[in-house]
Amino acid sequence: MKKFVNDPANFVPEMLEGVALANPDMLGYIPKFNIIHRSDRPVNNKVSVIQGSGSGHEPAHIMAVGPGMLDAAVPGNVFAAPPMDYCLECIRAMKSDAGVLVLINNYQGDRMNWDMACEMAEAEGINVKSFVIDDDVAVQDSSYTTGRRGVAGNFFVIKACGAAAERGASLDELLTLCDKVNSQVRSMGVALTSCTPPAKGSPIFDLGNDEMEVGVGIHGEPGRRRDKLKPSDAIMDEIFDAVAGDIPFKSGDKVALMINGLGGTPPSELYVLYRRAAQRCKDAGISVVRNYVGNYCTSLEMAGASLTMLRLDDQLEDLLAAPAEIATRVF
Amino acid sequence: MKKFVNDPANFVPEMLEGVALANPDMLGYIPKFNIIHRSDRPVNNKVSVIQGSGSGHEPAHIMAVGPGMLDAAVPGNVFAAPPMDYCLECIRAMKSDAGVLVLINNYQGDRMNWDMACEMAEAEGINVKSFVIDDDVAVQDSSYTTGRRGVAGNFFVIKACGAAAERGASLDELLTLCDKVNSQVRSMGVALTSCTPPAKGSPIFDLGNDEMEVGVGIHGEPGRRRDKLKPSDAIMDEIFDAVAGDIPFKSGDKVALMINGLGGTPPSELYVLYRRAAQRCKDAGISVVRNYVGNYCTSLEMAGASLTMLRLDDQLEDLLAAPAEIATRVF
Numbered sequence A, B: 001m002k003k004f005v006n007d008p009a010n011f012v013p014e015m016l017e018g019v020a021l022a023n024p025d026m027l028g029y030i031p032k033f034n035i036i037h038r039s040d041r042p043v044n045n046k047v048s049v050i051q052g053s054g055s056g057h058e059p060a061h062i063m064a065v066g067p068g069m070l071d072a073a074v075p076g077n078v079f080a081a082p083p084m085d086y087c088l089e090c091i092r093a094m095k096s097d098a099g100v101l102v103l104i105n106n107y108q109g110d111r112m113n114w115d116m117a118c119e120m121a122e123a124e125g126i127n128v129k130s131f132v133i134d135d136d137v138a139v140q141d142s143s144y145t146t147g148r149r150g151v152a153g154n155f156f157v158i159k160a161c162g163a164a165a166e167r168g169a170s171l172d173e174l175l176t177l178c179d180k181v182n183s184q185v186r187s188m189g190v191a192l193t194s195c196t197p198p199a200k201g202s203p204i205f206d207l208g209n210d211e212m213e214v215g216v217g218i219h220g221e222p223g224r225r226r227d228k229l230k231p232s233d234a235i236m237d238e239i240f241d242a243v244a245g246d247i248p249f250k251s252g253d254k255v256a257l258m259i260n261g262l263g264g265t266p267p268s269e270l271y272v273l274y275r276r277a278a279q280r281c282k283d284a285g286i287s288v289v290r291n292y293v294g295n296y297c298t299s300l301e302m303a304g305a306s307l308t309m310l311r312l313d314d315q316l317e318d319l320l321a322a323p324a325e326i327a328t329r330v331f
Helices: A008-022 A084-093 A108-123 A154-166 A171-184 A232-244 A267-283 A314-320 B008-022 B084-093 B108-123 B154-166 B171-184 B232-244 B267-283 B314-320
Strands: A027-030 A035-038 A048-051 A100-105 A128-133 A185-191 A211-214 A225-228 A254-261 A287-294 A304-311 B027-030 B035-038 B048-051 B100-105 B128-133 B185-191 B211-214 B225-228 B254-261 B287-294 B304-311
Touching: A008 A027, A008 A035, A008 B267, A008 B287, A035 A084, A048 A154, A084 A100, A084 A108, A100 A108, A100 A154, A100 A171, A108 A128, A128 A154, A128 A171, A154 A171, A154 A254, A154 A304, A154 A314, A171 A185, A171 A304, A171 A314, A185 A232, A211 A232, A232 A267, A232 A304, A254 A267, A254 A314, A267 A287, A267 A304, A267 B008, A287 A314, A287 B008, B008 B027, B008 B035, B035 B084, B048 B154, B084 B100, B084 B108, B100 B108, B100 B154, B100 B171, B108 B128, B128 B154, B128 B171, B154 B171, B154 B254, B154 B304, B154 B314, B171 B185, B171 B304, B171 B314, B185 B232, B211 B232, B232 B267, B232 B304, B254 B267, B254 B314, B267 B287, B267 B304, B287 B314
Parallel strands: A048 A100, A100 A128, A254 A287, B048 B100, B100 B128, B254 B287
Antiparallel strands: A027 A035, A185 A211, A185 A304, A211 A225, A254 A304, B027 B035, B185 B211, B185 B304, B211 B225, B254 B304
């Protein structure tokens, strides 16, 4: 295992401590429950938007906390759902008169723990609702899900809800918005290598030197098939067809286009992929009005990438362009 | 070779095309000479700040082009200096009444080609000056350099000069500023894996399963020594001592602290490294007033990271906080 890690048991707490130390003014940190939150939250009259899932997908979700994005994130261990009591403490810490919205990616562990936490919070009189994201077109059911998985499309649900909540949207309005984004966003990814959780110390699956996993999940779950590695354009063509064909996207659509790196793929390759995706959109008469190229939802150091497309209307275009601030400094 | 690549000979042009397609309003692209430039440049009465070096270090330098940063970048092939005529064409394309400033990282190939290009541009009557950056404390001379190498510290020279040029600084004032930043910035990196240039198809060096290269260069050049992999904190302690001990940084100093990923290391590990670096600064009485954690200067998909520290005064602190815009969308 070649990683920057001390005791693997402390990997997540040390990462969280690093994030908190790097953002002393903007973020608060509750070590006992792995909670990273906006230092100025909760605020009454604003819905708190929160999320918690396994670690190992950074910058999702702890580095998506900030004004106009998430109000708090509560990660579990690497690739493990946060314990129910962590979820409940996060809801309690972020409770607001306007309510709490929990964004859940569709994995059984996450859903189970959040469902229990929401029930207990409601029993305490907290106004909390949840929404499940399932944007991955690769497979209908998978190792850890009934139904489709939630992957990088989650970013757009966070951004839209974060912006709308900042403008005063109610909890019901946010649930309607979640449903709109989730119904219009589709993703699919490809892995070129496996990855190694620090506490496991060995790769979570094996992939031959000339192989790729088409439709991989963000925890290494099997996708549609294993295939021989192909040229970049051929790979993009396959995932573009799968993603664009799913709603389907059609000529005249305006979209946000994301090429998401899975952790170990450098920016140069992501832009080679973007080039082909942009060409395919142009050929299909689809207008890319906003684009994202980088690491948004990773699988530790996995080499690979995913494509996410979101169909936009005026409301979504406006919300994506809203100001936001997160725990990542670019310049 | 497990990469998103088509014909390796087209890797750099396809990446550049991707960057241009992703930024149709902000960036211009001159395919014949690999030039990416601000679409609103050159502007008279403003010095043009440009850079060109090997590809494979993205986001440096093509994704550092934008208002308040570089006015243009002209990359060569992967890990190869841009040809002299590319450099010359870039100077010509960006010439301004206020002059052109070329920022060069200290590698023999880059220096030779830029020196020739600057001479030829001067012979054409263009007012052009260059500055050489050499922030890497790992070794005094190396495979491709006489003197120290230029690595991630380059980011701070770009940011400071980009901000000052935007405010109307003269070419002479920018040269003085370059000298100030370069004299106050120090870096050192560690590689956990090698990396594979697409055209080569095999790793540029071999590293055992339990080994790391301490003080590695951004093209895989040997560092101070090869060692057994250690816990993350022990690795950071060694590079922190080397970097902080070099000027040396001292109690009471204000610094910008950067943990730079070399391409294949995920954000989680970079924050584990940041945590220790921040603790070490605190213990040493050094105040971190600005921090950067992410990929700024990479070596393709190499797993590894570097530490950069810049000592700040009021002028530098102000310039680092100036607005800027580059070809990377975070949210």
